[in-house]
Amino acid sequence: MFKKILIANRGEIACRVIKSARKMGIKTVAVYSEADRDALHVEMADEAVFIGPPAAAESYLLIEKIVEACKQTGAEAVHPGYGFLSEREAFPRALEAAGIVFIGPNPGAIAAMGDKIESKKAAAKANVSTVPGYLGVITDDKHAVKIADEIGYPVMIKASAGGGGKGMRIAHSTSEVVEGFNLAKAEAKSSFGDDRVFIEKFIVDPRHIEIQVLGDKHGNVIYLGERECSIQRRNQKVIEEAPSPLLDETTRRKMGEQAVALAKAVNYDSAGTVEFVAGQDKSFYFLEMNTRLQVEHPVTELVTGVDLVEQMIRVAAGEKLQLAQKDVTLTGWAVESRVYAEDPFRNFLPSIGRLVKYRPPAESKSDNITVRNDTGVQEGGEISIYYDPMIAKLVTHAPSRAAAIEAQSHALDAFYIDGIRHNIPFLSALMSHPRWREGNLSTGFIAEEFPKGFAARAPEGEVARRIAAVAAAVDSIYGERKRQISGQLIGRAVTRAGRRAVWLEREEIALDVARDGDVVTVAFIGADGKTGTPHKLSSSWKPGVPVWEGTIDGHNVAMQVRPMASGIRIAHQGYEVAVNVFTEIEAAAARLMPVGVKADTGKKLLCPMPGLVVSIAVTEGQDVKAGETLAVVEAMKMQNVLRAERDGTVKKIHAAAGATLAVDALILEFA
Known part of the structure; x- marks a missing residue:
């Protein structure tokens, strides 16, 4: 060794x-x-x-x-x-x-399968079902359009040396092929030093399912079940799980055996992944093979109990696999969320800066629930513009899919990051989405369920009441601390019952609150003025702790708590809301205050994220139509096209190609 x-x-x-x-x-x-x-x-x-x-x-x-x-x-x-x-x-x-x-695998296997074009040729030669497409050299965008017309729309334009969603575009028309082809080539060149792309038919309503294979240098190859990776945004995986809610044992075996046959055909001798696009009817087609460890490997490790990195090291040292196919069993369910440095409220644009606070949930294994956090950052560290925006991979494992999702939802609520924007609110919202929980998935899930992107939402119903209850509990603790500092409270923390008006933004919820030690009792006031059934909140939370963790009527709850100048900001299950807790006198005064109005920035194009200006596509005085390209900005190896939101005339351009801009920097103005 x-x-x-x-x-x-x-x-x-x-x-x-x-x-x-x-x-x-x-x-x-x-x-x-x-x-x-x-x-x-x-x-x-x-x-x-x-x-x-x-x-x-x-x-x-x-x-x-x-x-x-x-x-x-x-x-x-x-x-x-x-x-x-x-x-x-x-x-x-x-x-x-x-x-x-x-x-890792031998160079011959990488040559045969690592190149996306060559891998498809090898799969076709091995009689593996592949998606219709063109695997030859594509000379220019006109050639790309011709190929796309012949295959039929929609088509996928994909970097030959690609991975991680880089150099990949879906096109539904000739104009989208032209733009997508050029952007895919540029991204492929930037990320992989290889600008070759290929085009294939895009399967409508597909699922992305991949098989983990493991081989040694003695001719042994096994498969370790599958991963469902259908929850994607911009062709980049966001949430993965193992096993897949789609597959039955028969389909799993067929996919696994096909993956192993393909691996053996190229003498594969390490950990690798054979990816398939699957129909809702369980039909499947070979997509590509990744001749490396996958980002989402932890879900496979948790359901199989196999340390894939250890196996790779042992295989490289010449050891034989100690596992046979009959030894591989799938136990329970695992879910992985990719935590990215990106702003979900700004169309997921990259966010950079210092991690002022980084408090992930504690890794643990108890009561058949495992929480694992694979990360490469720590508090005080810097998120750089130069690399992939991933902060961490949060993984939970439980006996059932429903339990793994519940554990993931709670862990996300307990994951506190400050200093940069991140996608945890979006991940939390996904965990409570009914379609996700049903397992009714496809690679179009996010585009279909969030067609206008992810926007701030006002909490309603049970979630709103839960947030209000925790806010009241937090406010009561702040109040006690103030009285202790001023000498008004001596001895045990006991708060007399009091009426409070809890404002979630401008939505008002009336309740009574009382505190006795670590237990806070909250009773909501109905529209008829009657007091409802009391709810008991138990938590050891103290001021300064960024996450309130405890129980409400015996159910585990976690919420992120950020103090503000005149209240607190709470994040829970994808909701982020400013909360004020008023006494009755304070509420009466607050109701008289005017509502602030945001400044109109509709006549300005601001840089949505820190990045490099690749190009400015317009000139001063030019008339543009809604949807036209105005500029292209590159950040974290991805090129982002900025388009006009409405018709207008370019009045003045403030940035030039090659400029490095901060977030909200002015690029151009409209007349």
Whole structure:
């Protein structure tokens, strides 16, 4: 077995590999760019080597720097993680030439399956059902349009060397093919150094299901069940689960056996994933093979009990698989949410900055519920513009799908991040969505259920009352602390019953509240003025703790609590609302206050996220129609097209191509 390995990656996957290596008694070496000098993976590793500037093309993507770092530290093997060099055939060949072991598949398997075009050709040769498409070289956008017309719309334009949703576009018309083709090529070039793309038929209402395979260097290959990855946004996975609510045992076996046959055909010898697009009728087609560890591997690990990183290391060291297919069993259900540094209320645009507070839920395993958080950041760290916006992968495991979802929902409510915007409100909203809970999924789920994007919503019904009750409990504790400071309260914390008006924004909920130790009793006041049944809230929460965790009538509840100048802001199950708790006298005065009106910015195009201006598509004095492209801004390796929301005339342009802009920086004005 290896004594020391190097991880040619960063962030949460580098930390994940370090954990398994440490468990195996193997020392680790991290590599880092200037932007990652203080990163968590650097801190966790036994050694760390600086490899260059922040841009991945000048650091993490330079094979010679990784090889030199191995020689410098005496690392015997390299784990590539995912992304970066993980699917570059040249990387394991360069390592082999230097006498270093690659912890991944052999170069031949990467060549055969890592390239999306070549993998489809290999699958077709092996009589695997594939999606109709064009796998040849596409010369330009006119050629792309011709191919799309022949295949029939909609079509998927996809980077040959792609992954993670980069370099991927769906087109429903010739104009969308032209734009999508050029954007996909640009993103593919930027992310993978390879601008080749292919086009295939886009299956309507599909599900994305993938099979985890594991092979060794002795000809053994097994499959470890499937993952459902249908909840996607912009072709990037958001939530994954294992197993899939669609599959039965017969379909699972058919997909697994096909995946194994394909892996054996290319002598696959590591962890890998065979992806399928599946119809709602359980029909399935080969999509691609990822010759690396997947981002969503934790759900497979939790339902199988197999440490995939450990298995990769053992296989690379020449060991035989200790598992046979008959030994693989799926136990319970696992759900994974990808926590990203992006603003769901601004169409999920990237957010960068310092993690002023980072308080994930505690990892635990009790009462048949497991909470796991794979992360590569820590409080005080910086979210950079240079890399993928993932902050963490929050995973829960339970005996049933419903229990795993409940555990995930609670864990998301207890996940507190401050300093940047993040997608936890959206993830929380998804967890309580009826269609998600029913398992009625497709890759179009988010577009169909949130056609106008994710907007702030006003809590209603039971959720509103729950938020109001917690707000009243928090307010009572703040009140007690104030009285203790002023000397008005001595001894046990007991609050006399009092009438309160709780405002969720401008929505008013009347209630009575009383506190006795850690228990707060809340009774809501009906429209008829009568007091309802009391509800008991129990929590050890204290001021300064960012998450209120406790029970309401015996049911576990978590809410994020942020103090404001005149109240508190509470986040719960996808709702974020400003809350004020008034006495009756204060409420009477508040009702007389005018409602503030936001300034109109409709005549300005503001930069929606920090990024680099790739191009300005208009000129001063130009008339534009709603939907026309105004500018393209790149952030975190994704190119974002900014379009006109209405007809108008460009009055003045304030930014130029090549400029780096902050969020809300002015790009142009309309007359």
